[in-house]
């Protein structure tokens with residue numbers, strides 16, 4: 001096994017927004033790093049891909065000024081943003097009782113009011129949402145699933161189905177396995193307002209894609225050697241540092257390492273000594289996010305539509321991405337892809353069947369997407385804790401173990417599960433590593 005020539009201050013494992021932000025922050029503090037990323041690109045669960053003349057986001061997409069870390073990066077690099085979906089002429093609808101019900105502006109306002117009602121426990125559970133302080137929880141809401149919380153909502157069926165559909169979109173996993181606190185937290189972070197929460201979750205995107213932002217951040221990681229196509233298989237802590245072993249046989253040694261991997265894949269790297277039991281169990285159990293997002297090309301002009309559907313439906317949200325007489329692109333979200341009548345990820349016939357309820361007669365030509373749940377480097381979509389994981393897993397997931405530090409959106413304090421959370425945790429872990437290196441006498445480069 002060959003050893004790398006010069007020893008960096010830190011080895012960063014994982015080149016998503018968390019790892020790349022940490023690399024830049026360490027550079028700015030005069031600390032050198034080698035960042036090793038298994039894929040042939042940076043960005044991890046964000047992935048801008050070119051199809052049909054569009055920069056399509058196959059993973060993370062929406063950002064918002066209410067998300068302070070990502071918005072500060074957008075501003076810092078002058079990255080252009082746009083409103084999406086386009087609101088002009090937008091037809092809004094919900095599937096209820098097996099049929100499509102169009103929503104007037106008044107209906108849409110009522111649906112938001114129902115979401116306010118549903119999310120009200122967020123006011124007491126997250127009294128200071130941008131701190132880590134949790135409020136009192138005498139009713140044990142922290143252990144409640146979204147399904148259980150939905151059973152407490154008594155509003156008109158269409159409104160309930162809309163709220164349930166939005167829960168599917170936020171959780172992107174089975175509602176009985178997704179913690180209600182995850183929705184309460186987003187609601188609290190958005191100023192205890194359903195309207196603001198919807199805006200934060202799905203109203204603004206980057207014109208040239210998330211890849212422009214991550215490339216900008218990486219461009220300022222001047223003291224980092226970023227290596228793509230470099231899967232890590234083993235991380236060993238020794239008496240004088242950390243040895244990170246790659247699949248290629250190369251080993252990189254440094255005083256510290258930052259593990260910026262998704263929670264669900266932690267167990268696919270061998271750690272010596274083993275990681276804490278809580279981290280290993282969390283990685284085995286996984287978080288609940290396991291949905292399917294894809295772009296679907298259909299014949300003809302379907303107009304500008306936004307449709308929500310409850311969990312009993314195979315599709316829980318669809319929105320027009322682009323439309324014209326030559327054809328339209330839809331973005332389709334399914335929280336439970338096993339409900340889709342599809343034999344494989346790009347099964348156009350199966351998708352066509354699933355779409356009939358929403359857009360009768362629609363003909364599917366093509367599907368573009370990424371199967372995150374079966375991608376061994378992600379093993380899931382965005383992080384949505386299962387009931388009880390918030391209290392049990394979160395504090396441990398980012399706890400330092402010896403010379404190993406941890407970062408990632410899955411363990412962020414505030415907008416966990418979002419690009420914002422990845423950036424937040426990358427900044428924080430870089431500060432902790434710098435403090436550690438200073439305390440252990442390693443001088444920073446000037």
Ligand SMILES: Cc1cc2nc3c(=O)[nH]c(=O)nc-3n(C[C@H](O)[C@H](O)[C@H](O)COP(=O)(O)OP(=O)(O)OC[C@H]3O[C@@H](n4cnc5c(N)ncnc54)[C@H](O)[C@@H]3O)c2cc1C
Nearest residue numbers: 014016017018038044045059060061062232408409418419
């Ligand atoms: C379909 C989808 C839609 C989303 N929509 C939104 C949205 O609209 N807005 C939003 O803010 N967020 C969204 N998210 C969530 C957001 O994309 C993620 O929370 C965030 O990008 C995670 O960043 P990260 O750096 O923590 O992890 P990741 O991006 O997962 O980065 C981890 C990196 O580690 C690498 N890696 C894994 N194993 C190894 C190994 N053995 N060796 C070396 N490298 C390894 C991976 O390849 C990856 O690049 C979405 C996610 C998905 C999947």
